[in-house]
Amino acid sequence: MIPSTDNSLNADTAAAIAKKLSALPVSPGVYQFKNRNGKIIYVGKAKNLRSRVRSYFRNPNRLFGKTKVLVGHIADVEVIITSSEVEALILENNLIKDLKPRYNVNLKDDKTYPYLVITNEPFPRIFLTRQVRHDGSTYFGPYTEARQLRSVIDLLGSVFQIRGCRLKLDNEQIRAKKFKVCLDYHIHKCKGPCEGLQSEAAYNRMIAEVVNLLKGKTSKLVRSLTEQMHREAEALRFEQAAELKLQIDGLKKYAERQKVVSTDTLDRDVFAIVSHDEDACGVVFKIREGKLLGSQRMYFANAGGEPPEELLLKFLEKYYMETPDLVPTEIFTREAVPEDERKALESLLSTKDKGSGAGKSVRFVTPRKGEKARLLDMCSENARHHLEEYLIQKQKRGEMARENPALEALRKTLRLENPPFRIECFDNSHLQGTDYASSMVCFVDGKPRKSDYRKFRLTTFDGSDDYAAMKEAVTRRYGGSLSGELPLPDLVVVDGGKGQVNTAKKSLDALGLDIPVIGLAKRLEEIFLPGKKDPYNLPKTSPALKLLQHIRDEAHRFAISYHRNLRRQRTLETSLTEIPGIGEKTAMKLLRRFGSVEQVAEASEKELAELTGKKNAAAIRKHFLSHPERSGGPDNRETAERIVTIP
The missing domain is CATH 3.30.420 (Nucleotidyltransferase; domain 5)
Structure with a gap:
């Protein structure tokens, strides 16, 4: 029997599930529960798929809380068989991260925690990062506090002479003498591998010592360095022995700061x-x-x-x-x-x-x-x-939203469960289908958070297509690398009407995200909801409408600004920068001085030489004399004037 708390799951659905349960394998694998819309709402793993999945449907009286609600919404079951429990565990983890099912326990990605990375290159660098890349580098962390990690990096710098530059070193370039030592070498913070003053083998031995320290093998490292110091002293290399002594002293001080919590030495x-x-x-x-x-x-x-x-x-x-x-x-x-x-x-x-x-x-x-x-x-x-x-901060966020009348008004108007503390808004900008750009602005507690603004150069379609533009921007924000970089919003706003809203909603559904979406149309300031034919009107004095207008106008400003930058780059590339010897900086100087491409074309060679030099001035004059049609006109002049006034 299939228990159900959802009346929409009829006898046919229950019979179909029962048939699938009877055919389940006894192998290890991953199971996925879907609702009546075909959306995956739960992902789990099992050593024995048949036993585990059937346990959800055996006795409805033994189900409690979230599990009871989950079972009431199951309309279909799918399984993926794996060869081992380990494969099932890895697959389950990846599916939960990708699909974000509603009823799975989810890790809160409120922030991206920092890691310490040792790069995978001939002379590895060590620095703080918030992005783990699968490039063969070694990562330690994550660290809860960036301050804690920076103190570790400072300690490493005081004990070991690790290069701090960003040069891409390899033995071929070092032999070719392409680099010179910097200040770090002279103040004894680096041994100058860039000039071949330290071999790759010696540098890698030092990195191995750093790895041991980061793994907590302090005593082992101290013993190793002490033995090495004695060998150097016996060989009368007292300067090298003194350097090792300084390293040992630094490591002992570091070890003294660590809290001893166990009398044995197990990890x-x-x-x-x-x-x-x-x-x-x-x-x-x-x-x-x-x-x-x-x-x-x-x-x-x-x-x-x-x-x-x-x-x-x-x-x-x-x-x-x-x-x-x-x-x-x-x-x-x-x-x-x-x-x-x-x-x-x-x-x-x-x-x-x-x-x-x-x-x-x-x-x-x-x-x-x-x-x-x-x-x-x-x-x-x-x-x-x-x-x-965490609960205090969560309560504060809720209180802040309740104290903000605009957010509370939005909650009531849109019938949201909680006030939309974090709102993200999208807008597109283009000129007759060229230089398509999209912006995403973020407001937290009704105020702009500019550090979370993002802009997108749209490239997946040709011509003028606002729906395709909205789909690409929303998909890149919530389905790409940004999905882990920024927290999810409580409300998504799009600048547009019914078509843009439905496009944004479909894009979110395709990513498995259940986020409220609304659209704000400019002409009558109407609010559109997904799947609704008629718009919703708010009073002109409503604080909710004023907040939405502010967010929409900010997204429009940000999109227009980025679009103008793209046009500026393209205009420069297709007018002045095609002249041999004239780059973007020189082109901007010319436009600021003369005001337009037409005025540049009409300037004398003497006037041009004062700004660009005789050789470039002659090239400019030759270009416009041989291509008079490229000197511009009203359209180009207008474009150039707008370019010059860009802040």
């Missing part, structure tokens, strides 16, 4: 997760050689009704799937991890750990008393503290 990760209603916070302590290197926290949404062990499992999977860090020897958890999931995680971790060799054994431990249990208590207390802070 451990300690996990704790605390939930409240729909929100949860997980914290992991990274303990290396008995010292606490740091902690990381993650926030989860849509966690209501999930048992603690399920939330913990999601936290473990998220952390180890997305954190390119050294795998520990032991993992401490408050709740015991189910055996099947534990084996899948152990298999994943044993293959992932490159630093300790394949096949490393990872133990899951659930301490009940003593020093190890106190570690879990401390981790849980941190998770509780961070969740309380």
Whole structure:
């Protein structure tokens, strides 16, 4: 029998699901639940697909909260068979990130956390980044606080002589003497690999020491450097020995600052997760050689009704799937991890750990008393503290929205569950189908947040097509790299009417996103809703309408500004910059001085020479004498005048 809380799921649908359940395989894999519209609303993994999927439909009285609501909306089931539980775990993680199903527990991407990266190049660089690229580089993190990461980078700079330049070094260019040492070499912060003063092998040995330090292997590194210092001293290379002594002293000071939380020297990760209603916070302590290197926290949404062990499992999977860090020897958890999931995680971790060799054994431990249990208590207390802070900030955001009459009016008008604290608006700009550009502006609490503005140069279609333009802009914002860079809005506004609104809604639906969308048409200031034939009119004095007008006008201004820049570049490239020797900067000088391309063409060679030199002046005169039709006219003059006045 198929339980249902949705009356629209008829007997035919229930019979179709029952038929699919009877044919499910006993293999490991991933299952997907769909609603009556064919949209995927939940993704899960299983060691035995038949047993796991059937468990949702056996006894409706044993279902609670979110799971009961989920089952009531299931209209179809699809499965993907995998060869192992590890493959199922990886596939589930990727599908959840791509599809963002409504009923899955989701990691809150409120910000992009920083990483420390060691680049994959002959003489690696070390710096802070917020983007993990699959280019062979080594990443450490993520770090919760950028300040914490910068202090680590400062420490590395004080202990090791790592190059800070951005030169693309390789042995061929070094042999060709293409580079010169900079100030860092003279103040002993770099050993000058750019001039061949430090070999690649020696530089890579130093990078290996940096990796050991970042992995928490401080004592091992100190022993290695001490042995090396003694060898240098015995060989009477006292200057090199003194440099090593300074490194050792710096490492010892760093080790003294680390908090000792365990009497043994095992590497451990300690996990704790605390939930409240729909929100949860997980914290992991990274303990290396008995010292606490740091902690990381993650926030989860849509966690209501999930048992603690399920939330913990999601936290473990998220952390180890997305954190390119050294795998520990032991993992401490408050709740015991189910055996099947534990084996899948152990298999994943044993293959992932490159630093300790394949096949490393990872133990899951659930301490009940003593020093190890106190570690879990401390981790849980941190998770509780961070969740309380998060809930306070969340409440503040809601109060701020309620205090803003325009946002509250928008909530009531559009019948939203909460005031639209974050609003993003799109507008397109072009000139007869050329130089198509789109803008996205962001307002938070009714005020512009310019750091989150984005602009798009549209290239996927030809001619004048506002619908295609809207589709490309919305898809690139919410389906491309920006989807992880910026948080999702509470409301999307488009500058346009029914067609633009429906196009934006279809683009969001195709990405699996359920975000309210409205359009604001300029002529009568009417509000259009997706799928609605007639627009909605707000009173001219409504604070909600005034806010929407402000957002729409800002998007229009931003789009026009970017469009003009594109036209300026194209105009310069097709008029003055086609003259040999005249680049964009010189072309701009000419336009500012003479006002238009026509006036440049009519200027004397002497006047041109004062600005560009005799050779370029002769080239300009020759160009316009041989191409009089390119000297412009009313249209070109108007364009040039507008170009000159661009701020």
